[in-house]
Amino acid sequence: MAMAVRACNCGESPSIFAAMREQLSQHRSPSRLPVYEQTTRGIRVRVLPAFLADQSDPAEGRFLWSYTVTIENHGEETVQLIARYWQITDEAGRRQEVRGPGVVGAQPVLEPGQNFEYTSGCPLPTASGAMNGRYLMKTVSGEAFEVDIPIFLLESPHERRQIH
Numbered sequence: 001m002a003m004a005v006r007a008c009n010c011g012e013s014p015s016i017f018a019a020m021r022e023q024l025s026q027h028r029s030p031s032r033l034p035v036y037e038q039t040t041r042g043i044r045v046r047v048l049p050a051f052l053a054d055q056s057d058p059a060e061g062r063f064l065w066s067y068t069v070t071i072e073n074h075g076e077e078t079v080q081l082i083a084r085y086w087q088i089t090d091e092a093g094r095r096q097e098v099r100g101p102g103v104v105g106a107q108p109v110l111e112p113g114q115n116f117e118y119t120s121g122c123p124l125p126t127a128s129g130a131m132n133g134r135y136l137m138k139t140v141s142g143e144a145f146e147v148d149i150p151i152f153l154l155e156s157p158h159e160r161r162q163i164h
Helices: 016-024
Strands: 004-009 036-040 043-051 063-073 079-090 094-101 115-124 129-139 144-154
Touching: 043 129, 043 144, 063 144, 079 115, 115 129
Parallel strands: none
Antiparallel strands: 004 094, 036 043, 036 144, 043 063, 063 115, 079 094, 079 129, 129 144
């Protein structure tokens, strides 16, 4: 599977996460569980992140999360997920971009009313971060369009928070 990863230090301060938390409160589900969702052109993307304490080693600067994504087709056309793009930002403001075909080795086809769910993971060198991105979809008639993946936080109990 071809995948391109690019990392950059974009000079953003960790305070960006305070602004992101405020913005994200609008995308969280009403139940207040850490589920994030967004709908684009009838395609709903839900993300449930989870910190994996048993696979993380804070003393070594290794933090790992899983995230479960559910893609639901509430539209009127059959669509296929062709490619993915992720932007991953750690607590220090460093960004990585990940691009590749499909998700977890699949390019699922979703008829109206169908959904597809998968779980993947994200390692970071810091105790918190955030992810967002988009999927490239194609309709059966050949029209390509992008579906937004909502921004979601990767939080852990080891996160350093400042009180002002």
